[in-house]
Amino acid sequence: MMTTRINFAAFVALAFASGAFAQGGHYPNKPIRWVIPFQPGGGTDMVARPVAAKLTDRIGQQILYDNRGGGGGVIAGEIVANANPDGYTLLVAAVAVMTVTGSMQKMPFDPIKDFVPITKFANVPNMLAARTAMPISKVQEIVSYAKANPGKLRWATSGTGSAGTMSMELFKLTTGIDVITIPYKGAGPALLGLLSNEADLMFANPAVFMPHVKSGRLRGLASASLERSVALPDMPTFHESGFPGFESQSWYGLAAPARTPAAIIALWHKETVAVLGQPDIIARITQDGGTPVGNTPQKFAQEIREETAKWAKVIKDAGLKTEK
Numbered sequence: 001m002m003t004t005r006i007n008f009a010a011f012v013a014l015a016f017a018s019g020a021f022a023q024g025g026h027y028p029n030k031p032i033r034w035v036i037p038f039q040p041g042g043g044t045d046m047v048a049r050p051v052a053a054k055l056t057d058r059i060g061q062q063i064l065y066d067n068r069g070g071g072g073g074v075i076a077g078e079i080v081a082n083a084n085p086d087g088y089t090l091l092v093a094a095v096a097v098m099t100v101t102g103s104m105q106k107m108p109f110d111p112i113k114d115f116v117p118i119t120k121f122a123n124v125p126n127m128l129a130a131r132t133a134m135p136i137s138k139v140q141e142i143v144s145y146a147k148a149n150p151g152k153l154r155w156a157t158s159g160t161g162s163a164g165t166m167s168m169e170l171f172k173l174t175t176g177i178d179v180i181t182i183p184y185k186g187a188g189p190a191l192l193g194l195l196s197n198e199a200d201l202m203f204a205n206p207a208v209f210m211p212h213v214k215s216g217r218l219r220g221l222a223s224a225s226l227e228r229s230v231a232l233p234d235m236p237t238f239h240e241s242g243f244p245g246f247e248s249q250s251w252y253g254l255a256a257p258a259r260t261p262a263a264i265i266a267l268w269h270k271e272t273v274a275v276l277g278q279p280d281i282i283a284r285i286t287q288d289g290g291t292p293v294g295n296t297p298q299k300f301a302q303e304i305r306e307e308t309a310k311w312a313k314v315i316k317d318a319g320l321k322t323e324k
Contacts, residue, residue: 031088036068037075037077043250044252045067058275092253098111113258119272119273120253124252127235139241150178156199157190225239225247254268
């Protein structure tokens with residue numbers, strides 16, 4: 001549900017920021033850099049870029065994309081955490097950099113202390129897809145095959161700590177299956193590996209898979225949501241496929257370096273929520289399997305803390321190697 005309530009202090013900051021826009025004030029007077037923690041072509045781009053295009057029109061300055069994949073989001077996160085907190089360098093926040101990687105390795109920044117969440121763009125349940133050459137059409141068949149052939153299924157991972165990676169770790173814990181991990185530098189390269197039969201399975205944002213599922217090049221098996229997606233009404237969920245409560249989603253949002261002025265945070269929140277409420281953006285996110293959010297900075301921060309606790313437990317239970 002779109003959140004519109006703000007407290008009095010935020011209202012004052014928002015009024016100040018909006019006045020700066022209207023009167024040609026100091027901010028923004030040059031392009032704004034959005035640092036994206038993954039390689040081009042993944043689900044992050046598919047959600048963030050349409051929103052950025054609309055925001056460019058609203059703020060009157062170009063938004064420049066800087067894809068800095070690698071290290072589970074550490075590279076991108078460090079750039080933004082160390083940036084001047086003047087509103088000209090922002091982070092496209094995602095599961096890996098904000099909630100997962102810090103439980104797996106030592107990071108040069110603190111995802112909670114070094115950023116100010118602005119708002120979440122969207123929640124997108126992850127999908128499990130398989131190459132069509134495999135004689136498998138249901139999740140239960142994947143589990144049966146994997147248990148009968150331990151270590152033979154090849155799983156394409158899109159990077160340490162990514163939502164797709166953590167979905168598979170959760171699935172392995174839930175089912176007890178053993179698979180071979182084939183690492184790629186991002187969802188785009190991992191998808192190519194799946195399409196070229198280098199891998200058998202992959203978890204990712206539905207938008208990554210849907211064109212290929214529709215064309216018959218890939219087979220969508222299940223959505224990791226508790227209810228069927230509006231965009232995927234014929235695809236079963238893990239919950240209804242014999243894995244009650246199984247849920248794993250990607251999410252994307254916007255964050256700024258700590259100490260960014262409250263007026264700038266309020267301005268980006270206002271403008272981004274307005275964009276997320278536009279019918280064409282709602283349709284775009286929905287058709288890609290997601291749900292627009294547009295929550296408050298406070299609510300976004302709370303959800304980040306909750307997700308951090310969830311994935312820290314998965315990492316511990318899976319015995320994933322950490323470098324902390």
